[in-house]
Amino acid sequence: MNQLAQRSLRFIVDSMLGSLARWIRMLGYDTVYARDMHDSEILEAARDEGRILVTRDRGLYRRALRRGVQAILVSPEPAKALAQLAGRYGITLVINPDTSRCPLCNSPLARRGRDEVKGRVPASVYERHMVFWVCTGCGQVYWKGGHWRGIEKTLMEARRMAARVRDRGLQHRG
Numbered sequence: 001m002n003q004l005a006q007r008s009l010r011f012i013v014d015s016m017l018g019s020l021a022r023w024i025r026m027l028g029y030d031t032v033y034a035r036d037m038h039d040s041e042i043l044e045a046a047r048d049e050g051r052i053l054v055t056r057d058r059g060l061y062r063r064a065l066r067r068g069v070q071a072i073l074v075s076p077e078p079a080k081a082l083a084q085l086a087g088r089y090g091i092t093l094v095i096n097p098d099t100s101r102c103p104l105c106n107s108p109l110a111r112r113g114r115d116e117v118k119g120r121v122p123a124s125v126y127e128r129h130m131v132f133w134v135c136t137g138c139g140q141v142y143w144k145g146g147h148w149r150g151i152e153k154t155l156m157e158a159r160r161m162a163a164r165v166r167d168r169g170l171q172h173r174g
C-alpha cells in the first residue's frame with residue numbers, strides 16, 4: 001500500500017478503546033470513537049462510511065465479518081494494539097503533528113508560531129516552545145511538552161512489537 005492509500009484509511013473504534021482512538025487520531029487517521037453507540041449503529045456506520053472497525057469485543061468482531069465490514073480484533077493494551085494495526089494495515093508508527101488529527105475531536109491540526117497562541121498556553125510553556133499546533137475543530141492547543149517523551153516511548157515499544165511479529169511471519173513463510 002502506498003503512503004497516500006494508507007493515509008486514507010478510516011477507522012471506527014469501539015467504546016472500550018478510548019485511549020487507542022486517541023492514538024490512531026494522533027497518527028493521522030480519521031477515527032470515530034464509538035462512545036454511546038449500540039453495536040448495530042457501530043456496524044452501520046462502519047459500513048456506510050467505509051471505516052475499519054477496531055474492537056476488542058470478539059462477538060462484535062464476528063458480527064462485523066459476517067456483515068462484510070472490515071474489522072480487526074486488538075489487544076486492550078495500546079502499544080500492542082498499535083503493533084497489530086501496523087502489522088495488518090502497514091501503518092507507520094510515527095507521529096508527525098503536522099498530519100495528526102486532534103485526539104479529542106478528530107479534526108486536523110494546523111501548525112502555528114508561538115505568537116499566534118500567546119495567552120492561550122501557560123506563560124512557562126510559551127517561553128519554552130517555538131512551535132505549536134492548534135486544532136482546526138475545537139481550538140485545543142498542542143505542543144511537544146514533557147508528555148511527548150511518554151508518547152515516543154509507547155511508540156517505540158509498539159514498533160518493537162510490530163517488528164517481532166513481522167520477523168515471526170517471515171520465519172513461518174521461510
Ligand SMILES: [Zn+2]
Pocket residue numbers: 102103104105106107135136137138139140
Ligand atoms: Zn479538536
